[in-house]
Amino acid sequence: MPYKRCGRSGLLLPRISLGLWHNFGGVDSLENARTMIRGAFDRGITHFDLANNYGPPAGSAESTFGQIFKQDLVPYRDELIISSKAGYDMWPGPYGEWGSRKYLIASLDQSLKRMGLEYVDIFYSHRFDPDTPLEETMGALSSIVQQGKALYVGISSYPPEQTKKAIELLRKAGTPCLIHQPSYSMLNRWIEDGLTQVLDEEGVGCIVFSPLAQGLLTNRYLSDIPSDSRASRNHFLKTERITNELQQQLRALNDIAGNRGQSLAQMALSWVLHNPTVTSALIGASRLEQIIDCIASVENEQFDDQELRAIDAIVAQIQTL
Numbered sequence: 197m198p199y200k201r202c203g204r205s206g207l208l209l210p211r212i213s214l215g216l217w218h219n220f221g222g223v224d225s226l227e228n229a230r231t232m233i234r235g236a237f238d239r240g241i242t243h244f245d246l247a248n249n250y251g252p253p254a255g256s257a258e259s260t261f262g263q264i265f266k267q268d269l270v271p272y273r274d275e276l277i278i279s280s281k282a283g284y285d286m287w288p289g290p291y292g293e294w295g296s297r298k299y300l301i302a303s304l305d306q307s308l309k310r311m312g313l314e315y316v317d318i319f320y321s322h323r324f325d326p327d328t329p330l331e332e333t334m335g336a337l338s339s340i341v342q343q344g345k346a347l348y349v350g351i352s353s354y355p356p357e358q359t360k361k362a363i364e365l366l367r368k369a370g371t372p373c374l375i376h377q378p379s380y381s382m383l384n385r386w387i388e389d390g391l392t393q394v395l396d397e398e399g400v401g402c403i404v405f406s407p408l409a410q411g412l413l414t415n416r417y418l419s420d421i422p423s424d425s426r427a428s429r430n431h432f433l434k435t436e437r438i439t440n441e442l443q444q445q446l447r448a449l450n451d452i453a454g455n456r457g458q459s460l461a462q463m464a465l466s467w468v469l470h471n472p473t474v475t476s477a478l479i480g481a482s483r484l485e486q487i488i489d490c491i492a493s494v495e496n497e498q499f500d501d502q503e504l505r506a507i508d509a510i511v512a513q514i515q516t517l
């Protein structure tokens with residue numbers, strides 16, 4: 197596994213990191229979760245990404261991780277980068293979401309308990325809160341570092357302008373912003389419109405989530421909707437999104453991947469890693485075989501102009517669907 201420096205920090209992150217949003221909840225198989233985490237770590241994936249609300253039920257992915265950590269990973273704590281976040285709806289009442297100091301600090305305390313950790317390596321503000329002063333949210337992140345509850349802090353899905361301001365506030369407080377976590381894939385390129393420029397200028401790292409567009413950019417949906425797939429659950433990835441027209445375009449992308457000697461998932465990951473701003477691609481998985489397939493993407497991050505143009509033409513077709 198190759199590692200890349202996170203912005204201008206001292207921290208190296210693996211090019212492929214593993215997120216526990218789906219398939220690690222209380223409703224999922226603990227044994228499968230354990231197989232995936234152990235198998236990922238054995239292959240050099242040192243970074244595991246969580247959030248307070250991952251499950252279902254909310255909080256249970258952290259509990260699952262805590263159980264596996266206790267069982268298998270305690271001796272390797274210093275080889276691991278574990279992150280969590282707060283920002284989305286987590287508990288009832290006015291203090292259970294968004295970006296207040298009250299919420300962020302209470303939520304991290306809960307996350308640490310669930311995971312059985314003394315500190316997380318990275319703690320994120322999960323989303324920009326338009327109704328809380330950014331000074332308060334960044335002040336809370338800064339306090340969290342000063343209290344030793346997180347080694348680094350980051351922000352997720354903040355637009356470019358708010359990102360710049362957050363970076364400035366954290367720098368002034370002496371607790372620099374390590375990383376931004378935005379969505380990014382061949383099908384979702386919003387970060388190219390201003391955000392990557394801010395991150396490059398400021399020397400902040402970038403770990404991109406849903407690089408496989410939640411599984412669309414894999415072999416899962418080339419001909420049907422497998423009954424054990426995310427789309428079959430029809431919640432975060434809607435069944436109606438998988439039309440015959442989309443499948444036809446996905447098969448065309450798959451052909452390009454095949455010509456590169458890659459699976460579609462591997463090409464989709466190579467494509468995000470090819471962007472020089474991207475530190476790490478943050479994947480999800482439902483089985484270890486997928487993680488192993490994804491890791492091989494790091495062997496070929498180069499694209500020629502013809503391949504890039506062919507991909508863009510197909511993606512343009514998909515955007516019209």
Ligand SMILES: NC(=O)c1ccc[n+]([C@@H]2O[C@H](COP(=O)([O-])OP(=O)(O)OC[C@H]3O[C@@H](n4cnc5c(N)ncnc54)[C@H](OP(=O)(O)O)[C@@H]3O)[C@@H](O)[C@H]2O)c1
Binds near residue numbers: 322408
């Ligand atoms: N900051 C935020 O707001 C935010 C939001 C979303 C996600 N995230 C983070 O990003 C992580 C990844 O998100 P994501 O799960 O949407 O990412 P993704 O990598 O785009 O999609 C993961 C899904 O793709 C399928 N897959 C993965 N590898 C495959 C392979 N080699 N072959 C075939 N199918 C494969 C699996 O689908 P099946 O499950 O159907 O098998 C897997 O669950 C999350 O766990 C979380 O840590 C952060």
